Amino acid sequence: xxxxxxxxxxxxxxxxxxxxxxxxxxxxxxxxxxxxxxxxxxxxxxxxxxxxxxxxxxxxxxxxxxxxxxxxxxxxxxxxxxxxxxxxxxxxxxxxxxxxxxxxxxxxxxxxxxxxxxxxxxxxxxxxxxxxxxxxxxxxxxxxxxxxxxxxxxxxxxxxxxxxxxxxx
Amino acid sequence: xxxxxxxxxxxxxxxxxxxxxxxxxxxxxxxxxxxxxxxxxxxxxxxxxxxxxxxxxxxxxxxxxxxxxxxxxxxxxxxxxxxxxxxxxxxxxxxxxxxxxxxxxxxxxxxxxxxxxxxxxxxxxxxxxxxxxxxxxxxxxxxxxxxxxxxxxxxxxxxxxxxxxxxxxxxxxxxxxxxxxxxxxxxxxxxxxxxxxxxxxxxxxxxxxxxxxxxxxxxxxxxxxxxxxxxxxxxxxxxxxxxxxxxxxxxxxxxxxxxxxxxxxxxxxxxxxxxxxxxxxxxxxxxxxxxxxxxxxxxxxxxxxxxxxxxxxxxxxxxxxxxxxxxxxxxxxxxxxxxxxxxxxxxxxxxxxxxx
Numbered sequence: 001x002x003x004x005x006x007x008x009x010x011x012x013x014x015x016x017x018x019x020x021x022x023x024x025x026x027x028x029x030x031x032x033x034x035x036x037x038x039x040x041x042x043x044x045x046x047x048x049x050x051x052x053x054x055x056x057x058x059x060x061x062x063x064x065x066x067x068x069x070x071x072x073x074x075x076x077x078x079x080x081x082x083x084x085x086x087x088x089x090x091x092x093x094x095x096x097x098x099x100x101x102x103x104x105x106x107x108x109x110x111x112x113x114x115x116x117x118x119x120x121x122x123x124x125x126x127x128x129x130x131x132x133x134x135x136x137x138x139x140x141x142x143x144x145x146x147x148x149x150x151x152x153x154x155x156x157x158x159x160x161x162x163x164x165x166x167x168x169x
Numbered sequence: 170x171x172x173x174x175x176x177x178x179x180x181x182x183x184x185x186x187x188x189x190x191x192x193x194x195x196x197x198x199x200x201x202x203x204x205x206x207x208x209x210x211x212x213x214x215x216x217x218x219x220x221x222x223x224x225x226x227x228x229x230x231x232x233x234x235x236x237x238x239x240x241x242x243x244x245x246x247x248x249x250x251x252x253x254x255x256x257x258x259x260x261x262x263x264x265x266x267x268x269x270x271x272x273x274x275x276x277x278x279x280x281x282x283x284x285x286x287x288x289x290x291x292x293x294x295x296x297x298x299x300x301x302x303x304x305x306x307x308x309x310x311x312x313x314x315x316x317x318x319x320x321x322x323x324x325x326x327x328x329x330x331x332x333x334x335x336x337x338x339x340x341x342x343x344x345x346x347x348x349x350x351x352x353x354x355x356x357x358x359x360x361x362x363x364x365x366x367x368x369x370x371x372x373x374x375x376x377x378x379x380x381x382x383x384x385x386x387x388x389x390x391x392x393x394x395x396x397x398x399x400x401x402x403x404x405x406x407x408x409x410x411x412x413x414x415x416x417x418x419x420x421x422x423x424x425x426x427x428x429x430x431x432x433x434x435x436x437x438x439x440x441x442x443x444x445x446x447x448x449x450x451x452x453x454x455x456x457x458x459x460x461x462x463x464x465x466x467x468x469x470x471x472x473x474x475x476x477x478x479x480x481x482x483x484x485x486x487x488x489x490x491x492x493x494x495x496x497x498x499x500x501x502x503x504x505x506x507x508x509x510x511x512x513x514x515x516x517x518x519x520x521x522x523x524x525x
Contacts, residue, residue, distance in 0.1 A: 011193050020182040033187055040196045103181035122174040129288055138315070139288075140369020140384035144354050150174070 007047050010056055011040060018060060024119045025068035027107030039064045062134060069116045069135050106153055114149035121146050256318045256379060258298050265298060265316055268377030270343060272316065273396030275389060312385030314393055319373055319380035321476070321488040321503040333421050334490045336469040336501060337372075337461070342402035342450050344501050345465070346373040346490070352470075355461045358387055370394060375488070375503040376402070395464045404447035407506040410487035412438055413477035418522055420473050420493075426522040429480055433521050437475070440517060441489060441500070444508040448499050452509075455497035469499060473515055491515050 015036065022039075023032030043050065043060045050056040107115050120131045121142070128146075132139040189195060258267035260280050265272045274280060278294040285301040293311035300315070335352045337345040347355065351371055358368060369384045370393075377399070383390045416434055418426040428434060454468035461467055472490040491514065492498035498510040 008193055011196060012191075015192050016186050019187045020185065023182055023185060024178060029185060029188070033189065036187075037189075037192055037196055037199060040192070041200045044196060044200045099177070099180045100183065100185060103177050107181070118174070119178065123178040125175075133288075138369060138371070138382045138384060140367075140382070141371065143367065144369050148354070148357070153174075 006051050007044060010043075010051070014057055014060070015040075018064070021061060021119075022064055022068075023104070024107065024123060025064060025116055026112075027104050027110070027115055029104075035064055035067060039067060065116060065120065065134060066136075069113060110149055110152055114145045114152065117142055117145040118149040118153075254318050255299055256316050258316060260298070265296060267316065267379055268374070269400040269402070270374055270377035270379065271398045272314070272381065273393060275314070275392060278312075278314070312389050313383075314385075315382045317380045317382065318378060319375075320378040321375055321485055332419055332474065333471040333493075334469075334474055335461075335467050335471060336490060337465040338453055338468045338507075339397060339399045341399040342404070342507070343374060343376050343399035344490075344507070345397075346375060347461075348373075349471070352461065352467075359461060376505060391463055394462050401450070402505075404449050405506045406447055407441055407444060407489060407500060407502040407508055408504040409438060409441055409489070409502060410477045410504065413486055414480035415478045416522070417476045417478060418473055418518060418524075419476070420519070420524075421471065426519060426524045428522050436521050437518055440514070440521075441502075444500065444510065444514075446509040448507045448509055453497070453499065469501075472501075473518075475518065491518065 018036040018039070019033045021032075022035040023029055026032045026035055039060050042063050043056055046059065047056070050059055107118075110118065116135070117131060120126045120134070121128070126134070128139045128142045131142045135142070256267055258265050260266075260274070260282075263274050265274060265280070274296050275294070278296050279292065280296045280298065281291070281300055282298045283300070288302050291297070291300075291302065291311070291313060293313070295313045297313060297315040302315075332349055335347045335349075337347065339345060354368075355370070358366075365386045365388050367385065368387045368390055369382070370390050371380060371382050372394070373380050381393075381397075383393050412431065412434055415427060415429045416437060420426065454466045458466040458468060459470065469490065469492050472492050475489045475491060477486045477488070478484060488503040489500055491500045492510060493515060495510075495512040498512075498514065499507055500510055500514075501507045
């Protein structure tokens with residue numbers, strides 16, 4: 001199967017950013033990259049509608065978010081990230097630093113829906129109404145999921161407790 | 170706080186990147202595989218729709234409310250789309266009445282029906298019935314009560330999304346189903362005991378075929394939930410769907426058993442059909458049941474959901490919730506009926522489906 005040059009350019013230009021978005025939405029490097037690739041398959045299918053004149057980046061991110069949200073409502077995950085990363089040495093140049101490891105661990109510990117809302121609200125900077133529209137739920141649901149996520153992250157025995165304590169928030 | 174959280178999230182991905190330096194070949198390979206898969210699945214779906222079109226709910230309606238749960242999903246959904254999403258409700262005497270249910274309209278709130286409105290154009294303190302809300306805009310959240318059509322028929326993803334279910338029984342007998350997120354939320358609200366935060370509640374009422382979405386100060390939400398009542402329902406055995414092509418048993422987060430073996434499905438249905446002790450209106454909840462709102466006590470907690478679907482798991486025709494414990498155990502069908510369970514009932518169903 002071949003791809004239009006414009007789609008190849010899009011993938012090469014946006015892939016790294018989409019993977020980072022996927023990592024936050026899933027809390028896991030491998031699953032984040034898998035989510036980005038799965039979503040790009042859908043973007044590829046819709047490419048004739050998205051280019052030119054559309055916004056393939058926004059479309060792709062929206063599909064990623066909805067997939068991550070639905071993953072939280074499904075009970076038949078093929079595979080689930082572990083709570084704690086296995087101990088291993090690596091020479092991977094992209095191996096995350098300690099802060100990254102802690103934050104991703106904390107994100108993984110959240111239910112998927114809370115994680116998705118947290119990322120959209122505090123990282124993507126969307127309003128509660130915008131998130132509700134994107135996810136097809138009520139703004140009250142967004143508010144309660146975000147609130148629960150923050151509470152969980154600030155838990156005294158959680159991996160980010162120290163970070164929150166230092167920042168005195 | 171916002172900046173701190175954002176900084177932490179930024180830090181989480183600051184030095185990570187793709188492991189695959191050239192993803193295009195993988196994406197195109199997946200796209201090709203997906204296209205082939207869709208072609209095969211499309212043929213199977215056409216066959217499944219044909220089977221559903223020939224079927225229907227077979228069992229008698231034992232003492233269900235007059236406006237009983239939804240009919241079977243249509244084989245031609247486009248023509249009946251409105252019927253599948255439209256709430257059949259009347260407004261009178263300060264209540265919204267639908268499916269034998271009466272939902273109170275809070276004092277001073279206005280009812281809006283049959284409109285399409287931007288979220289920000291919806292007045293605060295509105296009761297919305299068949300109102301399409303267009304999200305977006307920049308406005309504060311405001312109190313509202315929306316009544317949505319919902320029944321565990323049609324797309325099974327919507328039903329599976331419930332996961333395990335906790336059940337409250339309204340005076341008169343109608344069930345209220347709460348998913349785990351909702352239960353968690355109600356519990357956390359109850360623990361706080363102080364303040365009056367803005368919050369939300371989304372209970373499901375399968376026999377009335379509705380889902381309620383209440384947003385507002387917690388006191389407003391409590392007031393609405395407290396005031397919900399229902400017409401009495403005659404205790405009855407389970408109303409069950411026709412034998413389906415597949416069944417799913419949701420046992421909790423990430424735990425699900427499925428079967429497409431017709432012999433197994435038949436045995437499970439037989440077990441359910443043989444349950445002959447309807448729960449009387451005064452028998453549940455049992456002593457010691459957990460209080461989750463001022464007036465609601467849980468009759469069943471984290472009940473397994475047995476969903477009847479087509480072969481691909483795309484369309485559901487009904488759901489039965491089953492207690493996970495042996496004490497005060499009961500099962501409720503989305504199509505009507507609630508019965509006591511003998512000890513070890515769920516274990517037998519699990520065993521039939523190949524679980525332990």
